[in-house]
Amino acid sequence: MNTFKWLLKREFWEHKGGFFWMPIIVGGIMTLFIAVSLLIAVLGVKDGMQINGVAVSNLANVVGPEQKADFAARLVSGYAAVSLPILLALSVCIFFFCLGALFDERKDRSVLFWKSLPVSDRATVLSKVAMALGVGPAIAVVISALTAILAGLLICIAAAAAGVNIFGEVLGNAGTYLAPVQMAALVPIYALWALPTIGWLLMVSAWSRTKPLLWAIGVPLLTATLLSWINRMFQFSWDMGWFWKNIVGRLLASVVPGSWLGETAQSLPSEDAMRASSAMSDLLTHSWQLLGGANLWIGVALGVAMIYATIRLRGWRDEG
Amino acid sequence: MSAIISATGLTRRYGKTIAVDNISFDIPAGRIVGLIGPNGSGKTTALKAILGLSPFEGQLKVLGLDPRTHRDELMQQVCFIADVAILPRWLRVKDAVDFVAGVHPKFDRAKAERYLANTKLKPTMKVKEMSKGMVVQLHLALVMAIDAKLLVLDEPTLGLDILYRKQFYQHLLEEYFDQNKTIIITTHQVEEIEHILTDLMFIREGKIVLTSTMDEVGVRFVEVMVSAENADQARTLKPIDERQVFGKAVMLFDGVSRDTLEALGEARTPGIADIFVATMKGTYA
Numbered sequence: 001m002n003t004f005k006w007l008l009k010r011e012f013w014e015h016k017g018g019f020f021w022m023p024i025i026v027g028g029i030m031t032l033f034i035a036v037s038l039l040i041a042v043l044g045v046k047d048g049m050q051i052n053g054v055a056v057s058n059l060a061n062v063v064g065p066e067q068k069a070d071f072a073a074r075l076v077s078g079y080a081a082v083s084l085p086i087l088l089a090l091s092v093c094i095f096f097f098c099l100g101a102l103f104d105e106r107k108d109r110s111v112l113f114w115k116s117l118p119v120s121d122r123a124t125v126l127s128k129v130a131m132a133l134g135v136g137p138a139i140a141v142v143i144s145a146l147t148a149i150l151a152g153l154l155i156c157i158a159a160a161a162a163g164v165n166i167f168g169e170v171l172g173n174a175g176t177y178l179a180p181v182q183m184a185a186l187v188p189i190y191a192l193w194a195l196p197t198i199g200w201l202l203m204v205s206a207w208s209r210t211k212p213l214l215w216a217i218g219v220p221l222l223t224a225t226l227l228s229w230i231n232r233m234f235q236f237s238w239d240m241g242w243f244w245k246n247i248v249g250r251l252l253a254s255v256v257p258g259s260w261l262g263e264t265a266q267s268l269p270s271e272d273a274m275r276a277s278s279a280m281s282d283l284l285t286h287s288w289q290l291l292g293g294a295n296l297w298i299g300v301a302l303g304v305a306m307i308y309a310t311i312r313l314r315g316w317r318d319e320g
Numbered sequence: 321m322s323a324i325i326s327a328t329g330l331t332r333r334y335g336k337t338i339a340v341d342n343i344s345f346d347i348p349a350g351r352i353v354g355l356i357g358p359n360g361s362g363k364t365t366a367l368k369a370i371l372g373l374s375p376f377e378g379q380l381k382v383l384g385l386d387p388r389t390h391r392d393e394l395m396q397q398v399c400f401i402a403d404v405a406i407l408p409r410w411l412r413v414k415d416a417v418d419f420v421a422g423v424h425p426k427f428d429r430a431k432a433e434r435y436l437a438n439t440k441l442k443p444t445m446k447v448k449e450m451s452k453g454m455v456v457q458l459h460l461a462l463v464m465a466i467d468a469k470l471l472v473l474d475e476p477t478l479g480l481d482i483l484y485r486k487q488f489y490q491h492l493l494e495e496y497f498d499q500n501k502t503i504i505i506t507t508h509q510v511e512e513i514e515h516i517l518t519d520l521m522f523i524r525e526g527k528i529v530l531t532s533t534m535d536e537v538g539v540r541f542v543e544v545m546v547s548a549e550n551a552d553q554a555r556t557l558k559p560i561d562e563r564q565v566f567g568k569a570v571m572l573f574d575g576v577s578r579d580t581l582e583a584l585g586e587a588r589t590p591g592i593a594d595i596f597v598a599t600m601k602g603t604y605a
Contacts, residue, residue, distance in 0.1 A: 006422035014410050110408040113459070115373060118395040119423050315391070316375070 003119060007127035008135060018093035019136045023086045027147035030085060034151045038158035068169050071159075075152055075166075076175035080280060082151055083144035083183060087257040090140040094132045094194070094255050098201035101128045102314055103212045121314040125202065129307060132198055133191035141187060145180040152176075175280065182280045189287045190257055192296055195303030197254040203306045206313040220248045250299055260290055322384075324349050324470055324502045325370060329378035332365050339365040341526035342378070347519070349469075350499035354513055355506045356592070357523035358600055363506045364402075366523065367474055370504075371400055383469060396425065399463050400472035407447045407455055414443035420462050432465035435491075452479040460488060464496055471496070473505045477512075485509070489516055514592045522599050529599055542581050543572050543590040550584045557581075561598035572598050 105111040159166050170176055204216040224244055231238045253259055290296045323346040332340040340362045347353055357363045368374040372387030372394060385394050421429045439457045447455055456479055477485045493516045497503060505513055520537055522530035546554045546569045559571035572590055573581060581587045
């Protein structure tokens with residue numbers, strides 16, 4: 001277990017840029033963006049603004065307690081929106097991390113150094129899986145929570161500056177405290193869902209001698225194109241849409257957070273519902289329902305099989 | 321004492337080319353073996369088989385274990401610098417020391433730090449900021465601090481200046497080596513290691529062409545500077561090599577008694593490099 005801890009540290013040293021600095025930078029840019037917009041808005045209010053044709057210099061006169069509560073609820077439901085850019089950037093980062101994980105060490109031949117230490121191929125490969133699906137998302141979730149808190153705070157301060165105090169409403173809304181926990185509860189679903197893509201990318205990374213990106217994308221894409229072509233040529237009535245979505249999509253795009261949405265029987269929360277304070281818990285329920293379907297588990301099984309193949313490949317690949 | 325490495329019929333093919341051709345040898349504990357051969361002779365391939373880095377045919381036991389199936393156990397006892405020493409570019413000196421200390425039960429941190437103190441390496445330095453020689457220094461400091469039963473060094477001092485090379489081999493002999501350890505070294509700079517070797521193994525085109533202890537080498541091989549009038553007589557003894565120096569023939573003999581040869585001219589024990597060149601004649605022809 002101690003070895004595994006050091007393997008994770010090793011991955012963190014190598015990929016600090018992608019897994020640590022990247023979410024901080026994206027979060028920072030978003031916070032800055034929000035701060036500037038708010039500043040402009042607050043200055044606009046001070047200059048005098050018109051609501052329904054009536055000039056108001058103090059918002060406090062026109063905003064009632066009900067509107068305040070509604071605003072607070074919307075603010076809380078905006079949590080997912082704040083997290084989204086960070087999580088999307090994370091998925092790109094995980095994609096390329098996996099693709100390079102076992103290829104780069106062979107390319108620069110440092111694999112010979114790693115293999116001179118008493119660390120098994122299994123521990124090495126699993127540490128990379130744990131980095132991609134555990135440590136990476138965990139850091140991103142924590143940083144999105146901090147970004148959301150900072151953004152919420154800025155909005156509350158701006159509202160206060162405009163004469164509307166919503167601190168009480170925001171702090172009194174259960175969603176304020178639940179949202180980060182709910183977001184963290186999505187990580188296990190994400191990890192299970194992304195497993196086929198992670199397995200595929202790691203396997204290509206351990207197998208290819210050159211250009212892993214080309215192999216990883218090329219093989220499923222060409223297969224699907226070829227099958228589509230045969231399908232049309234001979235007028236087989238294969239369901240190519242199914243192939244693209246369930247084979248190509250699952251092999252390449254399952255690292256995108258939320259790519260599972262729409263997979264379960266329960267319909268997605270409507271746009272109106274998304275704005276409601278229950279949006280996060282609806283999202284969570286929807287996601288956890290995946291555990292009851294075969295789609296997720298078939299992907300998990302294939303992902304595990306490909307990770308096993310990766311471990312064997314790392315042992316067999318003869319460098320030199 | 322049982323053999324540390326025991327190979328029987330070790331073979332490795334790359335497609336149709338045979339890199340290692342049915343070789344058999346035993347290496348007992350407490351030896352420093354020089355594995356010497358020209359480029360492409362199969363040295364590195366043989367070492368990779370020993371280290372479980374590449375598949376092979378035949379029988380091979382390292383510390384009693386099959387490197388193909390027991391690599392993880394083996395690496396507790398074996399350490400190596402394979403090929404040109406390469407460390408990942410992003411690695412920092414202090415992280416490298418922490419990592420090896422974390423995963424290797426036989427790593428002596430204080431020792432590594434002592435070696436590092438003798439270099440210009442600083443703890444926060446990254447490999448990509450280092451010169452080639454510094455990378456090798458870091459790698460050697462890490463490897464020399466591991467108390468392994470078998471140490472394999474494939475061209476360990478490539479890119480190092482002569483001061484550091486001398487210092488390294490001295491350390492290897494004085495501080496690292498003892499009778500429970502075995503070291504296998506390959507290098508092209510044969511002259512620099514001949515005084516520390518206990519055994520010699522020449523490999524050529526995948527076959528072992530000479531295996532001998534250094535003591536035997538001194539008895540077996542004799543170089544004689546033969547004057548012109550004795551040259552024909554000397555040639556009847558079948559020298560394995562002959563060259564001309566200042567009008568005199570310098571002949572290298574294998575297995576001819578020193579007394580016989582001393583009658584023909586000035587006899588001396590040749591260096592490994594001379595024996596090597598004579599043995600490998602025609603390799604590139």
